[in-house]
Amino acid sequence: MKMTKLAATVAATMMVSAPVLADTLHFPNLSYRTGPFAAGGIPFADGYADYFTLINERDGGIGGVPIRYTECETAYNTERGVECYQSVRGDSPLVLQPLSTGITYQLIPRTMEDGIPMHTMGYGRTSAVNGEVFNWTFNYPANYWDGASVIINYLLGENDGSLEDKKIVLLYHNSAYGREPIPTLTRLAERHGYELLTIGVDSPGQEQGSQWLQIRRERPDYVVMWGWGVMNPTAIQEAANIRFPMENFIGVWWSGSQQDVLPVGAGADGYKALAMHGTGMDYPIYDDLQQYVIEPGLYAGTGDEVGTVLYSRGMYAAMLAVEAAKVAQEIHGVANITPAMMRDGMANLEITEELMVELGLPNFGPAFSVACENHGGSGEAMIQQWDASAQEWNLITDWIAPDREMIMEMVMDDSLAFAAENDMTPACMN
Amino acid sequence: MPDTLLFAMEATLNGLTAGVMYALVALGFVLIFKASGIFNFAQGVMALFAALTLVGFQSGQIPFSHLINAIFGTRLHHFGWNMPTLLAIPATVAVMILLAILVERFILKHLINQEPIILFMATIGLAYFLEGVGDIMWGAEVKALDVGLPKGMSDTVDELTFNWFGYGFFIDRLEIWAAGIAAILVASLTIFSQYTKQGRALRAVADDHQAALSVGISLRFIWVLTWSIAGIVALVAGIMWGSKSGVQFSLSLIALKALPVLILGGFTSIPGAIVGGLIIGVGEKLFDFFMQPIVGGATENWFAYMLALVFLLFRPQGLFGEKIIERV
Numbered sequence: 001m002k003m004t005k006l007a008a009t010v011a012a013t014m015m016v017s018a019p020v021l022a023d024t025l026h027f028p029n030l031s032y033r034t035g036p037f038a039a040g041g042i043p044f045a046d047g048y049a050d051y052f053t054l055i056n057e058r059d060g061g062i063g064g065v066p067i068r069y070t071e072c073e074t075a076y077n078t079e080r081g082v083e084c085y086q087s088v089r090g091d092s093p094l095v096l097q098p099l100s101t102g103i104t105y106q107l108i109p110r111t112m113e114d115g116i117p118m119h120t121m122g123y124g125r126t127s128a129v130n131g132e133v134f135n136w137t138f139n140y141p142a143n144y145w146d147g148a149s150v151i152i153n154y155l156l157g158e159n160d161g162s163l164e165d166k167k168i169v170l171l172y173h174n175s176a177y178g179r180e181p182i183p184t185l186t187r188l189a190e191r192h193g194y195e196l197l198t199i200g201v202d203s204p205g206q207e208q209g210s211q212w213l214q215i216r217r218e219r220p221d222y223v224v225m226w227g228w229g230v231m232n233p234t235a236i237q238e239a240a241n242i243r244f245p246m247e248n249f250i251g252v253w254w255s256g257s258q259q260d261v262l263p264v265g266a267g268a269d270g271y272k273a274l275a276m277h278g279t280g281m282d283y284p285i286y287d288d289l290q291q292y293v294i295e296p297g298l299y300a301g302t303g304d305e306v307g308t309v310l311y312s313r314g315m316y317a318a319m320l321a322v323e324a325a326k327v328a329q330e331i332h333g334v335a336n337i338t339p340a341m342m343r344d345g346m347a348n349l350e351i352t353e354e355l356m357v358e359l360g361l362p363n364f365g366p367a368f369s370v371a372c373e374n375h376g377g378s379g380e381a382m383i384q385q386w387d388a389s390a391q392e393w394n395l396i397t398d399w400i401a402p403d404r405e406m407i408m409e410m411v412m413d414d415s416l417a418f419a420a421e422n423d424m425t426p427a428c429m430n
Numbered sequence: 431m432p433d434t435l436l437f438a439m440e441a442t443l444n445g446l447t448a449g450v451m452y453a454l455v456a457l458g459f460v461l462i463f464k465a466s467g468i469f470n471f472a473q474g475v476m477a478l479f480a481a482l483t484l485v486g487f488q489s490g491q492i493p494f495s496h497l498i499n500a501i502f503g504t505r506l507h508h509f510g511w512n513m514p515t516l517l518a519i520p521a522t523v524a525v526m527i528l529l530a531i532l533v534e535r536f537i538l539k540h541l542i543n544q545e546p547i548i549l550f551m552a553t554i555g556l557a558y559f560l561e562g563v564g565d566i567m568w569g570a571e572v573k574a575l576d577v578g579l580p581k582g583m584s585d586t587v588d589e590l591t592f593n594w595f596g597y598g599f600f601i602d603r604l605e606i607w608a609a610g611i612a613a614i615l616v617a618s619l620t621i622f623s624q625y626t627k628q629g630r631a632l633r634a635v636a637d638d639h640q641a642a643l644s645v646g647i648s649l650r651f652i653w654v655l656t657w658s659i660a661g662i663v664a665l666v667a668g669i670m671w672g673s674k675s676g677v678q679f680s681l682s683l684i685a686l687k688a689l690p691v692l693i694l695g696g697f698t699s700i701p702g703a704i705v706g707g708l709i710i711g712v713g714e715k716l717f718d719f720f721m722q723p724i725v726g727g728a729t730e731n732w733f734a735y736m737l738a739l740v741f742l743l744f745r746p747q748g749l750f751g752e753k754i755i756e757r758v
Binding site: 237 | 675684
């Protein structure tokens with residue numbers, strides 16, 4: 001009798017709970033709030049979560065369907081990232097956001113097989129730009145090769161269009177992520193005549209004495225950094241120690257957050273980094289976030305990351321996911337979309353400045369449209385500079401375009417090689 | 431003088447100062463291993479925990495505020511005052527002593543007479559526990575640590591070497607200070623163990639547990655004492671490493687730098703930890719200097735282990751370690 005009651009209770013619970021699960025849009029986040037890279041993972045995850053909360057609280061979800069946001073802790077560890085993927089893949093994840101190039105590389109073949117879209121914004125496999133090969137992976141609005149090219153274009157602008165006889169050091173995290181810009185910078189070195197010297201730093205990057213002694217000996221004109229986690233503040237501190245001119249030290253967008261410069265204090269003044277989106281809280285969207293998320297205490301984490309660079313990036317990623325879901329709902333005429341429909345939404349996403357203004361983010365990100373031939377957006381980025389006395393990042397350029405023609409050649413080479421290795425015939429899905 | 435030789439000399443000098451930083455971490459391991467035979471896997475996390483606590487006190491952060499806010503819906507973060515460094519350091523030392531008492535009370539007391547591997551496993555558990563507690567207590571964001579130590583290039587060394595060789599050597603002033611502090615630390619530990627009653631008791635336990643017990647030395651007190659001293663050493667290491675690159679969770683990974691130092695110097699020798707640190711520091715800097723053009727750098731992490739491996743082949747007990755002779 002007891003068992004019958006129990007069984008009835010379980011059945012009733014399932015009947016009640018099942019429609020709730022089905023009538024939600026599931027956005028999982030493979031986040032990292034622990035481990036050596038938590039300092040970067042936490043603000044991104046907070047921004048990602050808070051935007052979904054805003055959409056639920058202010059708009060009642062997307063197209064009337066509430067968002068279900070879940071997190072799985074990867075600790076920036078590739079094996080744990082794959083385990084997280086296994087745990088969410090059966091729960092209709094609309095889009096995956098792993099925030100790790102290592103995890104991305106592992107998930108690309110799996111998501112292709114399972115039909116789950118993945119968004120790797122400013123990280124991951126660069127050649128995923130080619131949607132004919134990487135149907136399920138999107139890396140708009142910019143990728144690593146864009147970033148490397150934007151830095152060189154910025155330096156060209158600073159040097160009257162010529163980098164002839166200049167020496168540029170690439171200080172990189174010795175991982176799949178850190179090695180990504182090497183082919184681009186090498187090819188650009190041949191084109192523009194600068195000397196490129198690459199110097200690796202082993203993860204996590206807390207010890208860089210040898211690397212900076214070498215930089216001091218080599219006396220480069222510029223140092224470009226591809227770092228993450230503790231490698232960034234350590235490198236900036238070492239640069240300040242050897243009195244390297246900070247205005248000639250430029251990091252990628254993963255080396256340009258408050259976490260990277262604040263520990264260094266005044267020594268970080270003048271350091272530059274790429275920005276794939278705006279910084280600060282001077283955007284109307286923060287009024288809504290304050291009203292619907294912060295004030296009612298619905299914020300993720302501790303609520304003290306709001307407005308930081310990586311928080312803004314997480315929020316931007318969530319905004320792009322929501323807009324893609326809206327496009328998917330429009331294309332398919334249903335509110336309760338599947339991962340396959342979400343992919344269609346991402347593949348047809350168009351971000352205009354008018355839309356950004358409407359969303360409360362004027363001039364926050366570049367305008368771009370996604371197509372099968374280009375899953376990578378416009379590739380534009382700005383340069384920001386750290387003001388240590390005011391403790392804020394200031395944008396010092398407008399959007400700078402990358403050398404897309406050259407990058408697309410490299411994208412085609414790499415993506416077609418991937419297709420050949422995997423016996424694939426490149427083709428658009430829509 | 432040829433440039434290569436000058437650069438190699440500069441790398442050697444930097445290796446020596448970096449070696450002192452490694453030795454600071456290794457010292458904590460040696461102290462606990464010598465007194466209790468436990469390889470304390472949690473030593474790196476203790477350095478992190480000590481540094482987090484110090485910054486927390488300095489900035490007037492309310493411990494466990496995130497947890498309190500989540501449970502009670504409050505918005506507590508700071509007490510509203512900053513604690514001077516001279517007060518924050520003794521307060522952190524008190525926390526590390528309290529931690530030592532808790533470790534003895536809740537872990538070591540229950541594991542008396544257990545195999546070393548069991549005790550080692552317990553310290554692995556302690557490491558994860560302490561990392562989590564540190565996170566909940568003080569938050570996971572990167573924190574700047576400033577205790578007033580100078581940082582950046584030493585102009586004196588730069589000018590002096592420039593006058594001698596025509597090329598100014600780079601030395602980080604923080605690492606010069608670290609060398610001085612390490613020297614004071616080793617001298618203090620030596621004086622403590624040689625000339626105080628508790629120090630002699632500690633040495634007696636290190637030599638023979640059973641004999642020490644038979645003459646009335648409290649093993650539990652000695653363990654608390656040892657873990658307290660290791661906690662203070664962890665605080666010094668945490669301050670030095672935290673001042674370099676901020677206090678964040680990678681700080682716990684500095685323990686990985688101590689392992690090859692211990693293999694070289696021996697697990698039971700304080701001078702061994704210093705000499706081992708210097709050998710590793712100089713070795714890795716010179717190796718990187720000469721091999722960077724060939725292998726592309728990033729050799730520091732694995733070179734130390736390679737050197738330790740070679741040492742293991744010829745002298746498994748390390749340079750100053752006690753030779754283990756087992757008769758069958």
